[in-house]
Amino acid sequence: HSVGIIGAPFSKGQPRDGVQLGPDVIREAGLVKKLEGQGCVVKDYGNLIFEDVSNDEPIGRTKQPRVVGLANKQVADAVQRVKNDGHTCVMLGGDHSLAIGSIHGHAAYRPELSVVWVDAHADINTPLTSPTGNIHGQPMSYLIRELCTKIPVLPNFSWIKPCIAAQDVVYIGLRDVDPEEHHILKHLGIKTFCMTEVDSLGIAKVMEQMCDHIFSKIKKPIHLSYDIDALDPSVAPATGTPVIGGLTYREGIYITEYVCQTGLLSAVDVVEVNPKQAKREEEARFTANVAVDLVLGCFGRVREG
Numbered sequence: 001h002s003v004g005i006i007g008a009p010f011s012k013g014q015p016r017d018g019v020q021l022g023p024d025v026i027r028e029a030g031l032v033k034k035l036e037g038q039g040c041v042v043k044d045y046g047n048l049i050f051e052d053v054s055n056d057e058p059i060g061r062t063k064q065p066r067v068v069g070l071a072n073k074q075v076a077d078a079v080q081r082v083k084n085d086g087h088t089c090v091m092l093g094g095d096h097s098l099a100i101g102s103i104h105g106h107a108a109y110r111p112e113l114s115v116v117w118v119d120a121h122a123d124i125n126t127p128l129t130s131p132t133g134n135i136h137g138q139p140m141s142y143l144i145r146e147l148c149t150k151i152p153v154l155p156n157f158s159w160i161k162p163c164i165a166a167q168d169v170v171y172i173g174l175r176d177v178d179p180e181e182h183h184i185l186k187h188l189g190i191k192t193f194c195m196t197e198v199d200s201l202g203i204a205k206v207m208e209q210m211c212d213h214i215f216s217k218i219k220k221p222i223h224l225s226y227d228i229d230a231l232d233p234s235v236a237p238a239t240g241t242p243v244i245g246g247l248t249y250r251e252g253i254y255i256t257e258y259v260c261q262t263g264l265l266s267a268v269d270v271v272e273v274n275p276k277q278a279k280r281e282e283e284a285r286f287t288a289n290v291a292v293d294l295v296l297g298c299f300g301r302v303r304e305g
């Protein structure tokens with residue numbers, strides 16, 4: 001595997017300080033050395049440098065639109081460049097608003113994508129349905145073609161062209177979905193495997209049925225967007241919006257191993273690691289180590305040795 005890593009130290013899609021430290025704590029947990037140790041060729045493109053935007057007043061309830069729009073344009077260009085250079089792209093967040101740029105840049109390189117969204121949350125609020133105005137709860141609404149009529153004009157967002165079809169999206173791990181989001185998921189008929197289905201089917205069947213769904217027509221490259229809060233807080237405590245009843249470490253890793261063996265993984269985001277949300281230092285380190293293990297699973301680490 002040839003891997004290109006981009007660090008995106010960005011936090012303005014949500015209100016809690018610390019998630020901008022995610023890329024460096026994940027690197028400090030040995031990501032590059034461990035990938036090389038399992039035979040990957042790794043190019044670390046370093047961290048993007050995000051300019052601040054002064055007077056970034058909310059538009060309606062939507063917070064920090066200008067700095068989020070600007071940052072995601074940089075992410076989109078960087079991801080497209082990593083793909084053009086021939087690597088599978090690993091984007092280290094930073095908050096989940098960064099998926100706007102990551103998926104947009106990936107789709108610019110490969111227009112036909114399937115998106116596997118692993119998260120406690122659906123992140124599909126529109127600016128008008130969001131209860132918080134935090135854009136990390138909204139990224140999918142800017143990307144899914146069928147929602148384009150629901151998105152108001154926002155400063156620094158005009159470059160974004162919806163690039164994903166609802167039928168090419170699958171969710172795994174949902175357990176904290178806002179009512180308006182649930183309406184959107186149902187209305188668009190988006191395939192979801194919430195935690196109830198993970199329990200009733202088991203993770204192996206979930207992955208089989210997920211692939212049946214996204215590969216039902218043609219096999220498209222996979223964009224895996226992995227929010228660390230999909231995992232149970234006992235496994236990944238250092239994150240901004242923890243929700244109990246999450247994926248076990250084994251289920252979380254199984255998802256990455258399964259996606260790896262499809263041979264179709266083209267880009268992966270690992271987001272919402274926030275060391276400052278940990279009660280103790282070792283919780284931050286533990287969460288970073290789990291994030292590293294998820295990436296290793298994406299690139300061929302098998303637990304049998």
Ligand SMILES: CN[C@](CCCC[B-](O)(O)O)(CCN1CCCCC1)C(=O)O
Nearest residue numbers: 096121125131132134136137176178241
């Ligand atoms: C579920 N939607 C939330 C959370 C989004 C999490 C983003 B992620 O990237 O971490 O997945 C929360 C909305 N609730 C907050 C508490 C009161 C009820 C609404 C939102 O702010 O939209």
Ligand SMILES: [Mn+2]
Nearest residue numbers: 096119123227
């Ligand atoms: Mn998320």
Ligand SMILES: [Mn+2]
Nearest residue numbers: 120121227229
């Ligand atoms: Mn989440």
Ligand SMILES: [Mn+2]
Nearest residue numbers: 192193194197
């Ligand atoms: Mn469901």
